[in-house]
Amino acid sequence: MTASVVFQGVTKAFGSVVAVRDVSFEIETGKLVTLLGPSGCGKTTTLRLIAGLEMPTGGRILIGGEDVSSLPATDRDVSMVFQSYALFPHMTVLENVAYGLVVGGMAKRQAHGQAEEGLAQVGLGGFGTRLPSELSGGQQQRVAVARALVLEPQVLLFDEPLSNLDAKLRRRVREDIRELQQKLNLTSVYVTHDQEEALAVSDQIIVMREAEIAQEGPPRALYEEPVDRFVADFVGDANLVEGEIVAIEGDHGVVRVADLELRLHHRDLPPGKAALAIRPEAIQLANSDSAEAGFRGRVSRATYLGSHLEYTIDTELGELFVIDPRMSPVWAAGNEVSIVLGQRGVTLVRD
Amino acid sequence: MNRSAYPWILLGIAGFTLLPWYAADDGFWSFAWLLNGAPFSAEAGSGLFQALFHGRTWLLPVLLLLLIPLTVVSRPKSDPLFGRVLVLAGGLGFAFIFGQGFAVGIDGWEFPGLEALFGPTELRQSGMGYGALLALGAFLFLLTTGIATRGAINGDAFVVGSIGLIVAAVAVFIFFPVFRILVSALQDNDGVYSLSVFSEKFFDARIWGVGCLPSGARCGVAWNTLLLGVLTGFSSTTLGLAFALIATRTNFRAKKALRVLTVLPIITPPFVIGLAVILLFGRSGIVSQLLWTVFEIRPSRWIFGLPGIWFAQTLAFTPIAFLVLIGVVEGVSPSMEEASQTLRASDWRTFTSVSFPLMRPGVANAFLLGFIESLADFGNPLVLGGNYDVLSTEIFFAIVGAQNDQGRAAVLAIVLLIFTLSAFLAQRVWLGRKSYATVTGKGDSGVRSQIPVQLKSLVYSVALPWAALTAVIYVIILFGGFVELLGRNNTLTLRHYIDAFGITRGDFGLVFSGLAWNSFFTTIWIALVSAPLTAVVGLLTAYVLVRQRFVGKGVFEFGTMLSFAIPGTVIGVSYILAFNVPPIEITGTGIILIISFVFRNMPVGVRAGVAAMSQLDRSLDEASLTLGANSFTTVRRVILPLLKPAIIAALVFSFVRAMTALSAVIFLVSANYDMATSFIIGRVENGDFGQAIAYSSVLIVVMLLAIVLVQITVGQRQIHRRAEPTGAPAQQTMGGMAR
Structure with a gap:
């Protein structure tokens, strides 16, 4: 049942505002792909285009190899889990889950039977007679998932499904969703603005910015090899600093940053000024009198966060944000420190 | 798959071939046509038989336009031809039915040009009946289905159909009649179009005269209407605001009773207030009689005219203003007032510089509402008007009175329409942008503060006597039916009820013999x-x-x-x-x-x-x-x-x-x-x-x-x-x- 999704040069404009501009991608069968980006980047519109809640103004959308560009939501074999869950408040949980089956023409008894199974699948067997308002937020969320699942859709869509849950619950629910998705081998598209969530659940992430795709790739590639400043900054934290590529040697470039000379993948950048993204955990601090090669800085703020320490350091490269999981030594604001860059977590990025 | 178009085509064809094309004389719900030779006879014939056997050949294109879509229904929905043909056939059919309806009327051709073109005809058409109605519906929905398949509203035929239906209905039953008034105002009594006649009628001194300013002569009816509207708008808004403040910002005990006030005007025919006012203050009214016996003040007809109408309208429309203003007063977020108080403003200062300015657009809105209601009110001026003419009653007398001057009625109607539309536009355009109402749906914490003491006593002194008066009015209404003639002859009687709602035992069981039963x-x-x-x-x-x-x-x-x-x-x-x-x-x-x-x-x-x-x-x-x-x-x-x-x-x-x-x-x-x-x-x-x-x-x-x-x-x-x-x-x- 489950099928691939292909966008071919899809554009969606609302009047003069372009929400999605000439976007192309392919989502393989059985994969979970996340659309990630700041609000207003077009990720939700993209999701709604897949659902058929919006019609593209240009380009083609294929689901399972079939052109569905002009097919409305009703006629597409796609289900969606809404941010607000959108459970029908006047129907019981069971009626909610059976709704899609019943309006599709299935006999009520059979539909309710399947709905029971669907509820059991999300661990809510026996909750069928309750009203949505009698369930907790997490339970409502699972009902919404069950309602979408029982239709055995070609594609399952999630619109920021965790945003109405409290922080503790989020981690568990996202793991549940991922587990279910993998068990059923469901093609899924997931929208979120939370990069950690995206990294945690996805096979593939599509980062969007201003109606276009900024970068596409597996979570690890996005974090470790962001193509530009925007992606580096949006996926995880990054210190963006100026450096200079002084020479190209094979795959690598020799990059000078402050007093340091680093060998980094040149990523097709020409010699000359270049931007570097430095992950906060890639920066190691040492006492200023330490022998290790590095450059100097002064701690301007130190924050204790239990599992780690966060520092803001004034350096010649500007302010650097540092995460230090070693809980000792601890520097206080005003201390001079020596700064060393690790091998991982430093990369050249395009502007 | 084009199931979407089939039902409409079949419906249209059924309407055209089987049901009487013209309306029966004996009413829409009468089914006498079933025995009247439908669908063959001249009276109850269907469109098809009217066209083939009764000479009304101009109906034939309807059938043609219904058949054309059949040629494309087998095509897939995505075929652009399908949508285009549907739009074309539906639009043309719809326009054609109305066109022929207007072209051939009760006396043959309606326009001389058509007669010249097709020659004179003996044939005539009466109003459209079931057949025409079905065909119209069929064409309308063919049109909307066509538009939907061409991609409008995500191709949703139901939504496009709804929009089409509403647009058609509003066009026929709101815009067309208003348009008809305009046409009528442009015609002289012989039906000739003339701008000069219009301007003559429009700028008539009886409408715009200002004779009352220098001397005691009567002013134009338009000025009368405006004056009344402004007065009523002002008084009902003031009283409404007073009631709203009492209901929401004081610890007044009988708030529930105040809320009852809001239900009353909704279930009271507006002129009933006028009636009660007459029974109180008319020449033989209770109050007038009382004043005569106690103070020897001679009863007069002062209540008939501006004072009476104003009084009755204020009574009638204050509750409406109250209802609007409750929402406005409650819409002022308590946190803003609390903010003002923490900035060391006094209660009075807070009210005048924060609360009231925030309410002002709402108050203006209530005023415009009262104004529109007053202009539209017909019953009270009719009952209490005396010699004070207003537009709504003048329109009525122009039509039903001895004048029977439809042109004048049309002109007066246009003047009235201009007034109400201006107020309506002002309300939507100007106030629409200026509303500060802060109803966010989120619970706004904070307790509503009470209004300042000075204001409170003012508000009480205005509103409470008025509330008492309203109560008296309703007592009169409920009690008045049980006496011979209130004020003049206060003998208790059930006569009025028996006359109106009597039920007697006749030869064949109970008979609703009262005069009022029918209506x-x-x-x-x-x-x-x-x-x-x-x-x-x-x-x-x-x-x-x-x-x-x-x-x-x-x-x-x-x-x-x-x-x-x-x-x-x-x-x-x-x-x-x-x-x-x-x-x-x-x-x-x-x-x-x-x-x-x-x-x-x-x-x-x-x-x-x-x-x-x-x-x-x-x-x-x-x-x-x-x-x-x-x-x-x-x-x-x-x-x-x-x-x-x-x-x-x-x-x-x-x-x-x-x-x-x-x-x-x-x-x-x-x-x-x-x-x-x-x-x-x-x-x-x-x-x-x-x-x-x-x-x-x-x-x-x-x-x-x-x-x-x-x-x-x-x-x-x-x-x-x-x-x-x-x-x-x-x-x-x-x-x-x-x-």
Whole structure:
């Protein structure tokens, strides 16, 4: 049942505002792909285009190899889990889950039977007679998932499904969703603005910015090899600093940053000024009198966060944000420190 | 798969070949045509037989246009030809039926040019009947289906069909009649079009004269109307604000009783207040008689004229202003006042510099509402007017009086329309942008502060005597029917009730021998039929407005809300002008009454629907759509159940409005279809106040019973919504209705 999704040069404009501009991608069968980006980047519109809640103004959308560009939501074999869950408040949980089956023409008894199974699948067997308002937020969320699942859709869509849950619950629910998705081998598209969530659940992430795709790739590639400043900054934290590529040697470039000379993948950048993204955990601090090669800085703020320490350091490269999981030594604001860059977590990025 | 077009084509063909094309003389609901030789005879013949055997060959293209779409139904939906043919056939067919209807009228060709072109004809056409209606519907929906398949509104045939239906209905029953008035105003008495005649009639001294300023001569009726409107708007707003402040910002004990005030005007035919005012202050009124006996003040007719109308209208419309302003006063967020107080402003300072400025747009809105209501009011000026003429009554007398001057009525109607439309536009354009109402839906913490002491005593001294007066008025209304003639002869009697509502035992069982029964049953029947129709049209419109995006939505919304700004008298005149002759010939029937109620009360249904639907998260519809339901199923299974309170509100409100309306009704009633309100006015004109008051109180009691009945069946919360004013911005009065 489950099928691939292909966008071919899809554009969606609302009047003069372009929400999605000439976007192309392919989502393989059985994969979970996340659309990630700041609000207003077009990720939700993209999701709604897949659902058929919006019609593209240009380009083609294929689901399972079939052109569905002009097919409305009703006629597409796609289900969606809404941010607000959108459970029908006047129907019981069971009626909610059976709704899609019943309006599709299935006999009520059979539909309710399947709905029971669907509820059991999300661990809510026996909750069928309750009203949505009698369930907790997490339970409502699972009902919404069950309602979408029982239709055995070609594609399952999630619109920021965790945003109405409290922080503790989020981690568990996202793991549940991922587990279910993998068990059923469901093609899924997931929208979120939370990069950690995206990294945690996805096979593939599509980062969007201003109606276009900024970068596409597996979570690890996005974090470790962001193509530009925007992606580096949006996926995880990054210190963006100026450096200079002084020479190209094979795959690598020799990059000078402050007093340091680093060998980094040149990523097709020409010699000359270049931007570097430095992950906060890639920066190691040492006492200023330490022998290790590095450059100097002064701690301007130190924050204790239990599992780690966060520092803001004034350096010649500007302010650097540092995460230090070693809980000792601890520097206080005003201390001079020596700064060393690790091998991982430093990369050249395009502007 | 093109199942979508088939039903409409078949419906149209059935309408054209089987059902009588023309309306039967004996009414829409009469089925005598079944025995009258349908579909073959000349009277009850279907379109096809009219064309083939009765010489009306111009009907044949209708069939052709119905057959053309059959050639493309086998094509796939995505074929552009399919949509194009449907749009073309539907649009042409729709236009053609109306075109031929206007071209060939009761006396043959309507336009000389056509006669020259086709030669003279002996044939004539009467109003459209079932057959034409079905064919029109078929063409309309072929058109909308065509538009939908071409991609409008995500190809949703149901939504496009709804929009098409509403647009067509509003065009036919609101815009066409108004247009007809304009045409009529441009014609002289012989039907010749002339601008000079129009300007002569329009700038008539009887309308715009200012003779009253220098001397005691009478002023133009337009100035009279404006003056009354401004006075009433001002007084009802002031009193309404006083009541609203008492109800929300004081510890006044009898707040519940104040809220009752708001229900009263809704279930009171407006002129009944005027009636009670006469019984109190007329020459033989109770108060006048009392003053004569005690102080020897000679009773006079002072109440007839501006003072009386103003007084009665203020009584009638203050509760409406109150309702609007409660929402406005409650809309001022307490946290703003608390902020002001923490910035060390005094209570008085806070009120004058924060609270009141925030309320000001709402107050202006209430004023405009009172102004519009006053201009549209017909009953009170009719009952109390004396020599003080206003536009609404002048229109009436121009039509029914000895003058019978439709042109003058049309011109007066245009003047009145200009006034109300200006106020309506001002309300929407100017106030629409200026509202500070801070109803966010989020619980705004903070306790509403009480109004300053100085203001409180002022407000009490204005509002409480007025409340007492209102109470007295209603006592008069309920009590007046039980005495011979209040003021003059206070003997208790049941005579009025027996005359009006007597039931005697006849030869064949019980006979409803009272004079009022006929109009009473008609009223109930018409109200019962029009209420659900109003609710359907209103809620469908609301659904389209809230949930759909389409080109021209602003115009669409404006058009549907416009009928609120058209005074009843104008509607009455325009309906007579527009629907007295074919192709739509429905004057003198019950249908015209029903239609006038549906389209006059439609804005109420729209408002109720918009307010309620805005509270429903859009994702509920979308969830239903992604689960495979189409939009019709979504409306039926998700939206309607959740809108139950709004539906009930719209039902009750339109039922009640249909029972209390007078201004449009009085033009449209006929011997067979008399309505309660026009019957009562007839009694008043005969000086039979006792029976009029008795009948009015019966109406009030019936409506109260209806409301209580609904309250019992659907519960307290919903009924509270019904008490929503006719013109308040929805978010202000209906804001707190979230589930």
